[in-house]
Amino acid sequence: MNKYENNVKAIQGLVKNKAVHRDVYVNEEVFKLEMENLFPNVWIFIGHASQIKNPGDFITSQIGNQPILVSRHRDQTIHVLYNRCPHKGVKIASEPCGNTGKFFRCPYHAWSFKTDGSLLAVPLKKGYDGTGFSEATASKGLSKVENVKIYKDFIFARLSKDGPTFEDYFGEALSTIDNMVNRSPTGALEIVSSPIRYMHTCNWKMLVENQTDTCHPMVAHESSAGTAVKVWEREKNISGDSETPIAVQFYAPFMSPYEFYERTGIRIWPNGHGHTGVTGSIHQDYTDVDGYMSQMTKAYGEKKAKEIINDVRHNTVYFPNIMVKGAVQILRNFIPISVDKTLVESWCFKLVGAPEKFFERSLMYNRFINAPTSIVGHDDLEMYERAQEGLGSNGNEWVNLQRLYDENEQYDVSEVIDGTSERQMRNQFNAWSKFMTLNMNNEVEAAE
Amino acid sequence: MNNKNIIDFIYEEAFLLDTMQWERWLELYASDARYWMPMEWDQQDPIMQQSLMYEDIFLLKVRVERLSGERTFSQKPKSRCHHLLQAPKIIDIDEEGQTCKTRTAFTYTETRGDILERFSGWARHELKHENDDFKIKLKRIDLINFDAPFSNIQLFM
Numbered sequence: 312m313n314k315y316e317n318n319v320k321a322i323q324g325l326v327k328n329k330a331v332h333r334d335v336y337v338n339e340e341v342f343k344l345e346m347e348n349l350f351p352n353v354w355i356f357i358g359h360a361s362q363i364k365n366p367g368d369f370i371t372s373q374i375g376n377q378p379i380l381v382s383r384h385r386d387q388t389i390h391v392l393y394n395r396c397p398h399k400g401v402k403i404a405s406e407p408c409g410n411t412g413k414f415f416r417c418p419y420h421a422w423s424f425k426t427d428g429s430l431l432a433v434p435l436k437k438g439y440d441g442t443g444f445s446e447a448t449a450s451k452g453l454s455k456v457e458n459v460k461i462y463k464d465f466i467f468a469r470l471s472k473d474g475p476t477f478e479d480y481f482g483e484a485l486s487t488i489d490n491m492v493n494r495s496p497t498g499a500l501e502i503v504s505s506p507i508r509y510m511h512t513c514n515w516k517m518l519v520e521n522q523t524d525t526c527h528p529m530v531a532h533e534s535s536a537g538t539a540v541k542v543w544e545r546e547k548n549i550s551g552d553s554e555t556p557i558a559v560q561f562y563a564p565f566m567s568p569y570e571f572y573e574r575t576g577i578r579i580w581p582n583g584h585g586h587t588g589v590t591g592s593i594h595q596d597y598t599d600v601d602g603y604m605s606q607m608t609k610a611y612g613e614k615k616a617k618e619i620i621n622d623v624r625h626n627t628v629y630f631p632n633i634m635v636k637g638a639v640q641i642l643r644n645f646i647p648i649s650v651d652k653t654l655v656e657s658w659c660f661k662l663v664g665a666p667e668k669f670f671e672r673s674l675m676y677n678r679f680i681n682a683p684t685s686i687v688g689h690d691d692l693e694m695y696e697r698a699q700e701g702l703g704s705n706g707n708e709w710v711n712l713q714r715l716y717d718e719n720e721q722y723d724v725s726e727v728i729d730g731t732s733e734r735q736m737r738n739q740f741n742a743w744s745k746f747m748t749l750n751m752n753n754e755v756e757a758a759e
Numbered sequence: 760m761n762n763k764n765i766i767d768f769i770y771e772e773a774f775l776l777d778t779m780q781w782e783r784w785l786e787l788y789a790s791d792a793r794y795w796m797p798m799e800w801d802q803q804d805p806i807m808q809q810s811l812m813y814e815d816i817f818l819l820k821v822r823v824e825r826l827s828g829e830r831t832f833s834q835k836p837k838s839r840c841h842h843l844l845q846a847p848k849i850i851d852i853d854e855e856g857q858t859c860k861t862r863t864a865f866t867y868t869e870t871r872g873d874i875l876e877r878f879s880g881w882a883r884h885e886l887k888h889e890n891d892d893f894k895i896k897l898k899r900i901d902l903i904n905f906d907a908p909f910s911n912i913q914l915f916m
């Protein structure tokens with residue numbers, strides 16, 4: 312039975328000011344509608360230009376449940392294509408990345424395509440003579456995604472014909488990507504390594520919400536970060552070590568008290584974007600890297616260099632499904648697989664021209680926090696799994712999001728608020744409701 | 760250091776893990792030891808290439824202490840593990856018998872609650888002779904599917 316399809320009111324009814332209905336996390340029809348509406352209607356991150364430097368280079372990616380192929384053409388242009396042969400539907404590329412040479416060749420019947428997606432050749436072409444082949448969709452080559460934006464090498468695409476422009480959609484939220492890029496003295500980032508992949512048996516939105524949930528670290532991560540602090544306190548007295556190892560510098564701030572998070576704030580932006588750590592963050596006290604400040608001063612001047620380095624934002628959510636950490640050069644992609652399954656891919660960026668130490672740290676942070684072998688990850692996944700199971704309870708169908716709720720609060724505004732507020736989660740769900748229903752045919756209302 | 764006691768040592772390590780004697784397991788490691796799980800095929804660099812784990816004794820101690828923590832909710836219920844090892848192959852041993860390298864194919868099973876997950880790969884040990892005993896300098900675990908998206912791996916392979 313379709314409860315939500317083409318029913319704008321039913322979708323909107325899942326999101327109240329202070330609560331959301333559990334169906335946003337557990338209902339398979341809602342998940343299907345997210346794939347058909349939400350993900351196509353907005354701008355989704357699909358890759359980074361540094362992954363496809365040379366003509367013929369390609370990566371495979373996805374927008375919601377749509378397999379996507381991104382390729383570098385011989386004129387250096389980047390093309391975003393549906394990863395599907397127009398003949399019988401076979402995926403053209405199956406590896407995460409590679410170089411295809413001058414053309415893509417379907418492994419099934421050898422139809423071939425230029426790296427801009429256009430049809431190059433079909434074997435035994437004469438078999439199509441007189442069949443009106445030139446009129447067929449199949450003759451047009453690989454279907455193209457028309458709405459593509461490459462912003463400072465970050466490749467985004469929007470599948471739907473109608474929807475917000477890239478600039479309107481992200482607006483000021485792009486400042487976190489700007490900051491991460493500016494942390495390179497040459498203003499360039501590079502991906503040189505595969506992401507850490509981590510499978511989560513929970514709905515994708517639980518992960519996204521957790522990025523700005525500042526009331527969980529000192530609780531859920533007491534077992535990991537708390538133990539790390541405890542063991543270090545004991546061991547350093549034995550060894551007499553004075554310098555705090557970077558591992559402890561990473562873990563210890565997770566145990567910061569509520570007051571720290573209250574004070575450092577959350578900034579919300581329109582369309583569901585927002586970030587924690589406005590006036591400071593858990594990333595603020597890492598040991599300086601020798602030579603970096605002078606490089607940055609040379610590149611940007613002292614004032615701007617300081618501005619860049621001192622902007623230590625914690626987690627920036629680019630709604631719907633990525634999070635960027637400029638201070639440690641990490642991007643996490645929360646890829647929805649099914650209503651209760653999410654693949655997380657966590658990428659490290661190299662700051663081109665900066666000391667190697669930064670990349671070393673980024674890789675280290677990634678394995679400490681974002682890996683299936685990470686003790687911090689274990690804490691979080693346990694909570695998501697319990698929530699996914701607990702939401703099956705009929706005792707209460709609503710998830711409460713009313714911490715620091717104000718009846719006059721606005722969405723689609725930029726504002727800095729108390730860092731322990733759940734308003735960024737409300738902001739995300741407001742955007743969720745808006746973009747779920749943006750291009751929806753409201754058959755139910757029309758029938759009334 | 761002879762072939763037999765090297766091989767017995769490798770089996771003893773797996774026994775301590777399977778019987779959850781974490782502190783005794785840690786005592787097998789040298790003070791400057793590393794536990795490494797690469798994330799690439801034939802990975803050369805644990806630090807400048809992405810690894811799943813590259814941990815020193817301090818970090819391993821944190822893990823061991825965490826496993827029995829009162830508020831370690833991902834260990835309620837507790838995980839258990841099982842190592843099925845092929846006979847270790849000694850690939851290098853120095854003339855004085857002070858250090859050696861071994862390679863051991865394994866199948867590793869980790870279970871928690873109703874979930875059971877199985878992994879296959881090769882463990883490489885670098886051992887050194889110390890006070891009439893062996894110590895592990897490096898344990899390297901290469902999974903056959905190092906690039907697959909795993910769920911939680913909470914114990915030690």
